[in-house]
Amino acid sequence: MKPTQDYILEHFDLYNRTMFGGTLPVLPVRLTNARTYMGMLTCRKRVGWFGRKQCSDFCLRISQRFDYSEQQLQDTLIHEMIHYYIGYHQLRDTSAHGTVFMQMMNDINRNFGRHITVSHRTSREERVQLLGNQPRPRVFAIIAMSNGKYCIKVVPRIAQRVRTMHRRLTADPQVCSVAWYYSTDPFFALYPSSMGRRMQYIDLDEARPHLSAATPLSVESLSL
């Protein structure tokens, strides 16, 4: 199912009353197209009295990119609501999914028969699976950086864009080499496609089996 504002707000209200004592004020919900997360709670951090960090302007982001089961969507929402509860009530936790988070998560799972995990933001396999089985054609560069690391840059599948990005990348003094590929492997579908400056680091060992099945492209003789 695809998430909607109505569905999320309705279930936010239900879980707020049943799981969080009705203590959470309604917050803005943004439906995004993100590939990198299913749900994310954002806030504005500022340093308050005695150097204590305080969060305000909470916003809940849910990605519409994925085809969720109803339970997955609900668990994603509850997961983010635990973050919201901890942030809103300024509870101190040991880390993002620290002891306070885990305690609340386990209590909710036990008392309400949920299956919330801490992996909503991190499980690559799960997100690849949720993208579905249809091929995802992508054109991307694997960039060797001068610091010894590798980056990936996905661009729109338009020859002109590829050439423009290639010129930009090869002019960058931090870039050692650029190799272009075409692939329909969902592995590459999670990296956002853009003409912006941002690129992602990529673990070459993890990517190698996917890269060896990809088609190398020559920028000089491109016909996309």
Ligand SMILES: [Zn+2]
């Ligand atoms: Zn989380």
